[in-house]
Amino acid sequence: MVNLSFLSVCRHISNILINRTIQFCCSSDILIMFAYAESPIH
Known part of the structure:
Protein backbone atom coordinates (compact mmCIF):
# COMPACT_ATOMS: atom_id res chain seq x y z
CA MET A 1 0.00 0.00 0.00
CA VAL A 2 2.88 2.34 0.76
CA ASN A 3 4.36 1.70 -2.68
CA LEU A 4 0.99 2.33 -4.33
CA SER A 5 0.51 5.69 -2.61
CA THR A 21 6.39 22.78 -18.76
CA ILE A 22 3.68 22.77 -21.44
CA GLN A 23 2.25 26.06 -20.14
CA PHE A 24 5.74 27.60 -20.07
CA CYS A 25 6.49 26.45 -23.63
CA CYS A 26 3.16 27.75 -24.91
CA SER A 27 3.59 31.12 -23.21
CA SER A 28 7.18 31.46 -24.47
CA ASP A 29 5.99 30.57 -27.99
CA ILE A 30 3.46 33.41 -27.75
CA LEU A 31 6.19 35.78 -26.56
CA ILE A 32 8.49 34.72 -29.41
CA MET A 33 5.71 35.21 -31.97
CA PHE A 34 4.90 38.63 -30.48
CA ALA A 35 8.58 39.68 -30.56
CA TYR A 36 8.85 38.40 -34.14
CA ALA A 37 5.78 40.40 -35.19
CA GLU A 38 7.06 43.55 -33.45
CA SER A 39 10.59 43.30 -34.84
CA PRO A 40 11.31 45.39 -37.97
CA ILE A 41 13.40 42.59 -39.52
CA HIS A 42 11.43 39.68 -40.99
Whole structure:
Protein backbone atom coordinates (compact mmCIF):
# COMPACT_ATOMS: atom_id res chain seq x y z
CA MET A 1 0.00 0.00 0.00
CA VAL A 2 2.88 2.34 0.76
CA ASN A 3 4.36 1.70 -2.68
CA LEU A 4 0.99 2.33 -4.33
CA SER A 5 0.51 5.69 -2.61
CA PHE A 6 4.13 6.61 -3.35
CA LEU A 7 3.58 5.87 -7.04
CA SER A 8 0.40 7.93 -7.10
CA VAL A 9 2.22 10.86 -5.49
CA CYS A 10 5.08 10.58 -8.00
CA ARG A 11 2.59 10.43 -10.86
CA HIS A 12 0.76 13.48 -9.50
CA ILE A 13 4.01 15.45 -9.19
CA SER A 14 5.14 14.45 -12.68
CA ASN A 15 1.76 15.50 -14.12
CA ILE A 16 2.11 18.90 -12.44
CA LEU A 17 5.64 19.32 -13.80
CA ILE A 18 4.54 18.31 -17.31
CA ASN A 19 1.61 20.74 -17.20
CA ARG A 20 3.88 23.55 -16.00
CA THR A 21 6.39 22.78 -18.76
CA ILE A 22 3.68 22.77 -21.44
CA GLN A 23 2.25 26.06 -20.14
CA PHE A 24 5.74 27.60 -20.07
CA CYS A 25 6.49 26.45 -23.63
CA CYS A 26 3.16 27.75 -24.91
CA SER A 27 3.59 31.12 -23.21
CA SER A 28 7.18 31.46 -24.47
CA ASP A 29 5.99 30.57 -27.99
CA ILE A 30 3.46 33.41 -27.75
CA LEU A 31 6.19 35.78 -26.56
CA ILE A 32 8.49 34.72 -29.41
CA MET A 33 5.71 35.21 -31.97
CA PHE A 34 4.90 38.63 -30.48
CA ALA A 35 8.58 39.68 -30.56
CA TYR A 36 8.85 38.40 -34.14
CA ALA A 37 5.78 40.40 -35.19
CA GLU A 38 7.06 43.55 -33.45
CA SER A 39 10.59 43.30 -34.84
CA PRO A 40 11.31 45.39 -37.97
CA ILE A 41 13.40 42.59 -39.52
CA HIS A 42 11.43 39.68 -40.99
